[in-house]
Amino acid sequence: MAFNRKTLTGSALLILAILFVAVVLISNLLFRGARMDLTQSNLYTLSEGTRNQLSKLEEPIQLTLYFSDKSTAEAASNDARALRGYYPRVRELLEEIAARSGGKIHLKVIDPLPFSEDEDNAVAAGIQGLPFGPAGENVFLGLVGSNSTSGEAKIPLFDPGRENLAEYDIAKLIHDLSVSKKPAVAFISSLPMTMGFDQATRQMRQPWAVYTELSQLFDLRQMNAAALKTIDKDINVVVLVHPKDLSDDALYAIDQFVLRGGHLLVFVDPNAELDESGADPENPQAAMLADKSSDLAKLFKAWGVDYARDKVVLDNAHALQIRVAQAAPPVRHLGILGFARKDLSSDDVITANLATINMSTVGYFELSKDSTAKLVPLIQSSDQSMAVSADRVKFLPDPAGLLAGFQPTGQPFVLAGRLEGEFKTAFPERSGADHLAQAKGRNAIVLFADTDMLSDRLWVEVQDFFGQRVMNAYANNGDLVINAVDNLAGDSDLISIRGRATSQRPFTRVEALKRQADTAFRKKEQDLQKELSETERKLTELQSAKSQDQAMVLSPEQKAELDNFLKRKVAIRKELRDVRRQLDADIEALGTRLKFLNILLVPLLLVIAALGFAGWSAKRRQAR
Incomplete structure (x- = not known):
């Protein structure tokens, strides 16, 4: 019996080993290349x-x-x-x-x-x-x-x-x-962005830096808005800057370009400061009084976008300092705004990893009530902002005057965004063999409510160095435009890829403990500074009450006040050290608990479970 039992046990183990090898081989054949992503944010799953x-x-x-x-x-x-x-x-x-x-x-x-x-x-x-x-x-x-x-x-x-x-x-x-040539980009602008003759200076003007950089990276084709009736089908992107009084034929060309899947980058402005409309050297007031706003009202309405061409956003949190006169100190201008990395969308490839963007007299976008599109913000104002009439900024003698009557709405404004949706035509009355009443699929349009951000003065210094134009950028406005065109120049699949989660897993609990400690630390520092200021005030009062020949001698009251402050200063510094020590103790205690759970408790539970299973198996064998 013992021999037969050993033989059966050995045969069973051999059969199990053969079955295991067979299952592994079959799995390799059937599931070759199969993968499963079990990470929290699907880090290894492609979009x-x-x-x-x-x-x-x-x-x-x-x-x-x-x-x-x-x-x-x-x-x-x-x-x-x-x-x-x-x-x-x-x-x-x-x-x-x-x-x-x-x-x-x-x-x-x-x-x-x-x-x-x-x-x-x-x-x-x-x-x-x-x-x-x-x-x-x-x-x-x-x-x-x-x-x-x-x-x-x-x-x-x-x-x-x-x-x-x-x-x-x-x-x-x-x-x-996978493509063999530079993307073709149509450039339509009513601003003097290209090389040409400047009537004010009677000299040739240089192209704007952003236009120069675009022309080096793309097959840039300048188009005349007044004569625009069609957009060639090999155009990947249309860059439309400050559209003013476009004809229906021009609007229809843009409309059909978008509906057939073309990608559009739009810059409109309630107050384009470099708009030369009405420029007349003999009548300077003509340019000042001219309308410097732009809009795409008919197309915006069809796309479900609300845009007020006569409204400018003021933002107290992002206001930049400017100098209005040579000898005057700089003042904050609520209409000239600067945005840092934390203010820009980190989930969109256009704005992610940019450090600084400057804008001036900016408008804003909203979705209309019946809109079916989606507006994804790229740049937003803070909640310390409000919209005012563009005329108030245009005829402003002193930027400090914008603070009068300033009442923040408590809500941010979308200054730039990506509009996504299946768009319909703004010209349902037109027809023809190639006419499209609705887009064949989802598309994306990138919108900016500012054109001044394209001008050199807001992001780059251009100098002539032995006949060569050298650009020294102090903001990322140029990078932003290039990112936008570069992103839109790809196909729809490339445009759909967004920023994703990172593999870094921060210790959120530890970070929360550090923030609490920093808050307590700053409060103690403020208390100390407040007591120091109060002590200095009392010492000054006591000093002013003394005669001139006793000015260099501390009175008993001053000495007592100073001693009290020094004692309190030592006590507060001790409390500051205690705050830091308590933080270290809390982090150490958290680490100890985690070590206990990972090193001791979990293995202990597994051992207990194994012993329980062994005891249960032994009882079953005895019951037989």
């Missing part, structure tokens, strides 16, 4: 736009990822460790893209060691080196892509601070490799 773009690839694409694995492993700097920590996220994202490409994308990873041929190739390809190595040598984390012809594209550096846009950057690189 629909990326998947659609990969499905449309016709030619193979080679991607080469350069990462200094050995150098960053030996480096001790925080920057090198951050780059090394970000590398797995980049590689896993590229591997997922390659796996979803149906064999069209081939990924190669290279570790460019210092002074090697691989390092030379990385530098020649335009990959940015950072001096974070153990001996100060350059380290790399960048991507080079090439197609079957001679096309090349690159991401010089994967910045950990741009992790939420990593998928978009890679998808953009793949899109650029």
